[in-house]
Amino acid sequence: MSSQFVWFRNFKDxxxxxxxxxxxxxxxxFSFLVAFLSIAISLFLAVRADExxxxxKSYKTLLMWGYAIAPPVAGLLGTMLFNPLMGDxxxxxxxxxxxxxxxxNANDATFVVTLIAVWKQxxxxxIFFLSGLxxxxxxxTEAATLDCKSAERRFWTITFPLLAPTTFFxxxxxxxxxxxxxxxxxxxxxxxxxxxxxxxLVYKVYVDGFLGADLGGSSAQSVLLMIMVSVLTVFQFRFxxxxxxx
Amino acid sequence: MYQSKWRSITNHLIxxxxxxxxxxxxxxxxxxxxxxxxFLFQNGLQFWFGGxxxxxxxxxxxxxxxxxxxxxxxxxxxxxxxxxxxxxIGKVIISMMAAYAIVYFRFKLxxxxxxxxxxxxxxPLEVRIVPSYEVVAKLGLLNTYTxxxxxxxxxxxxxxxxxxxxxSVPDELLEAxxxxxxxxxxxxxxxxxxxxxxxIAAIFIIMFVVGWNQYLWPLLMTTDDQLYTIVIGxxxxxxxxxxxxxxxxxPKAFALTIMATIPPVLVVVIFQRMFVKGLVETEK
Numbered sequence: 001m002s003s004q005f006v007w008f009r010n011f012k013d014x015x016x017x018x019x020x021x022x023x024x025x026x027x028x029x030f031s032f033l034v035a036f037l038s039i040a041i042s043l044f045l046a047v048r049a050d051e052x053x054x055x056x057k058s059y060k061t062l063l064m065w066g067y068a069i070a071p072p073v074a075g076l077l078g079t080m081l082f083n084p085l086m087g088d089x090x091x092x093x094x095x096x097x098x099x100x101x102x103x104x105n106a107n108d109a110t111f112v113v114t115l116i117a118v119w120k121q122x123x124x125x126x127i128f129f130l131s132g133l134x135x136x137x138x139x140x141t142e143a144a145t146l147d148c149k150s151a152e153r154r155f156w157t158i159t160f161p162l163l164a165p166t167t168f169f170x171x172x173x174x175x176x177x178x179x180x181x182x183x184x185x186x187x188x189x190x191x192x193x194x195x196x197x198x199x200x201l202v203y204k205v206y207v208d209g210f211l212g213a214d215l216g217g218s219s220a221q222s223v224l225l226m227i228m229v230s231v232l233t234v235f236q237f238r239f240x241x242x243x244x245x246x
Numbered sequence: 247m248y249q250s251k252w253r254s255i256t257n258h259l260i261x262x263x264x265x266x267x268x269x270x271x272x273x274x275x276x277x278x279x280x281x282x283x284x285f286l287f288q289n290g291l292q293f294w295f296g297g298x299x300x301x302x303x304x305x306x307x308x309x310x311x312x313x314x315x316x317x318x319x320x321x322x323x324x325x326x327x328x329x330x331x332x333x334x335i336g337k338v339i340i341s342m343m344a345a346y347a348i349v350y351f352r353f354k355l356x357x358x359x360x361x362x363x364x365x366x367x368x369x370p371l372e373v374r375i376v377p378s379y380e381v382v383a384k385l386g387l388l389n390t391y392t393x394x395x396x397x398x399x400x401x402x403x404x405x406x407x408x409x410x411x412x413x414s415v416p417d418e419l420l421e422a423x424x425x426x427x428x429x430x431x432x433x434x435x436x437x438x439x440x441x442x443x444x445x446i447a448a449i450f451i452i453m454f455v456v457g458w459n460q461y462l463w464p465l466l467m468t469t470d471d472q473l474y475t476i477v478i479g480x481x482x483x484x485x486x487x488x489x490x491x492x493x494x495x496x497p498k499a500f501a502l503t504i505m506a507t508i509p510p511v512l513v514v515v516i517f518q519r520m521f522v523k524g525l526v527e528t529e530k
Contacts, residue, residue, distance in 0.1 A: 045264045048257045055258070061515060062265035064522070068510035069272075070459035070477050076484055076503055077271040080278075080496070086290035088274070123268065124525075131526045151253065180372045184461040188481055202372045209376050210466060219376050226373045233368060 003216075010220035019196055020204065020221065026110070027200045031178035033114050038121040039170055043163075045122070046129035047155065060130065066123035071184030078116035079189045102190070106197035109190050113198050116189060117182050124177075125170050132166035133159070175232065179225075201225050272507065279303075279500035286496045298497070306501045319505055322476040326458050326506070329475055332395040333457030334450045341404030341449075342442070346434055348405070349412040350420070366402045371463055379466055389470040398463055404449055407527070411445050412438065448524025451517050455510045476506040 014020050049059050081089045082102055093100035102108040136159065144158045160167075183202050186192060192199030192207065199207065205225065209218025274291050281296035306319045347353075348360055371378065378397050387393030415438065423433045439446075464478050474482065480502050487494040514521050 041264075045261065048260045048264075051253070052257050052261060055261075059261045059265065061518060063261070063268060064518070065511050065515055066268050067525075068455050068459075068514040069507060070461060070510075072461050072477055072480060073459075073503055073506055074271075076480055076499065077275055079484075080275065080291065080500070081271060085494075086286065086496075088291055091290070119267070119271070122264075127522055127525060131522065176370075180370050183372060184477075187461075187465075188484060205372070206375065206462070210379075215376055222373050222376060226369060229370075229373065230368045 006216070010216040011224070014217055014220045014224065020201075022196060023199050023201050023204045026198060027179065030110065030114060030117075030182075030198075030200060031175050034117045034121065034178040034182070035171055035174035037114070038118045038125055038174060039167065041118065042122045042125035043129050043167070046126050046133055047159070049126075049130055050133040063126050064123045066120065067127065069120060071120060071181055072188045074116050074120040075185040075188030078112060078119070078185070082112050082189075104194055106194055109194060109198045113182070113186060113190055116185050117178065120185065121174060121177055125174070128166055128170055129163065132163050136162050172233070176229075179229065201228075272504075275500045275503050279497050279504055281497055283493050283495055283497050287493045302497050302501050303505075306498055306505070317471040317474055317479070319476065319479065319502060321472070322474050322479040323505065323509075325473055326475040326477065326509070328391055329394055329460060329464070330454045330458035330510075332391065333398055333460070334453035336395060336399040337404050337453045337457075338446055338450055340399055341402075342408050342439075342446070344402075344405045345408035345412055346438065348409055350430070363402045363405055366400065367406075370401070371398065375462065375466060378463075382467065389468055389473050391473075394464060394467050394473065395457075398457070398460060404453070407449060408442070408445070411442060415441060444520070445524070445527075447517075448520045448527070451513060451521045452524050454513060458510045476502065480506055 045063060049056065049063065052059060079087075081087045084090055084101075084103065090100065090102075100108055102112045140158065140162070141154075144154045148154050148157075179200065180202055182200060183206070186198060186200060186203050187206075190198045192203055196204075201221065202225065205218050205221045208214045208221065212218075274293065277295050278286060278292045279302055280299040281292055282298055285296065286292065308318055308320060310316055310318045344363065348356070348363075382388060382393045382397060385393070387396070419437060420433065423437055428436065458475075459477060460475070461477055464473075464475050465481070468474055468478060480499070483495065483499050483502055487496070487499060
């Protein structure tokens with residue numbers, strides 16, 4: 001193999017190609033969905049698990065073991081459940097009249113990948129939220145119970161603000177997860193199909209660099225990715241953290 | 247705390263539903279792996295065990311033709327074990343020593359070195375796959391355990407964890423050790439390491455699971471079947487599911503999935519307390 005110095009041509013090519021932009025938009029939407037949904041679900045479960053007295057330990061174990069599942073394993077389980085031949089979820093969705101087809105429809109494929117990614121991430125968030133909830137002093141929650149009967153209102157005015165540091169931290173973790181670790185899920189489930197509509201930026205680096213042998217273009221994408229991650233990290237730490245009460 | 251009965255019932259309902267949501271996919275995979283492929287093909291995925299448990303798992307574990315390669319699931323499990331343990335041990339050793347240097351020594355270039363370590367947090371392996379692959383290939387380490395494990399260890403997550411822990415160790419201990427004539431090495435081995443035993447165990451468990459579940463790097467690195475980890479094996483079996491116009495080997499794919507899942511899940515469940523403590527403390 002030979003190489004030639006081309007200044008910024010690789011970057012120009014990448015940025016002007018529609019497929020990179022498509023992948024960037026998908027990554028943004030996907031990361032937001034995954035972070036938001038998995039945080040919401042696990043916060044909901046953690047609040048309930050914190051209140052329960054009987055069976056609290058069993059619930060905790062049942063909800064946290066998922067941490068140990070590898071992303072490609074989650075991807076495989078998901079594809080099996082959405083297999084057009086015999087996947088229960090595929091059959092269910094179609095019998096409900098959704099005309100669900102993740103192999104040809106980009107939105108349906110996004111739904112499948114998001115569902116798998118959220119499923120895989122719920123347990124991690126759950127562990128952090130539960131330990132965050134257990135760190136809130138009993139005196140505070142008891143005082144709140146005396147003052148306010150509505151459990152929902154107590155949650156939004158007392159518990160949620162006290163959990164803000166945990167939530168903020170989990171947002172960073174979940175976005176990084178959606179950016180990087182979902183590679184295994186995508187590679188086993190949709191492989192970016194249909195037409196690259198479910199390829200995250202990391203998956204595209206892999207496809208272009210290792211399957212397409214475009215090392216220059218792939219490296220340029222890596223650099224762009226790195227810049228995006230750095231900006232994201234700095235931005236989050238500088239601007240969002242200030243608004244959070246510790 | 248006062249709780250209405252209604253609230254308590256909905257709590258349990260929600261938690262049971264949540265647990266089912268987590269367990270159902272793995273359960274379906276587990277029971278479906280005990281049926282024949284013809285049965286699954288005709289009747290769809292199953293919700294209860296069939297009678298072919300020993301047959302399917304035996305074939306996968308000991309017969310390399312069942313996994314579509316030249317390697318059995320048993321060998322893949324061994325490779326995963328090597329990767330998991332090697333990664334965990336390497337990570338603990340390197341990050342402890344790096345953190346020791348950062349916390350206890352004042353030397354030239356300490357600040358730039360610290361920032362270099364910090365910068366690796368912004369450079370996960372996924373971002374540097376092409377250069378990392380080049381380096382490993384040029385060192386002739388493709389398809390070796392060293393090449394598989396070493397590049398994964400280069401990240402600062404563990405270092406920060408130990409740094410934080412070492413900072414909480416009182417300075418008096420260092421002074422006392424000095425008075426007794428202990429050098430830097432002695433202080434590290436005889437005082438710091440024993441103090442950090444629970445921390446080491448916690449981070450070891452987490453890193454074992456992370457190492458076991460590695461996917462992208464082994465995928466690039468191992469072109470030789472003999473080095474496939476079980477997670478990579480799943481992909482290979484899955485890829486060949488529809489080959490040759492035969493009835494797809496779903497039960498075997500499921501059996502492999504279950505075998506890849508059991509060891510890390512067991513580790514996490516058995517060492518749950520330590521694991522949760524480690525996870526929550528590390529990431530702060």
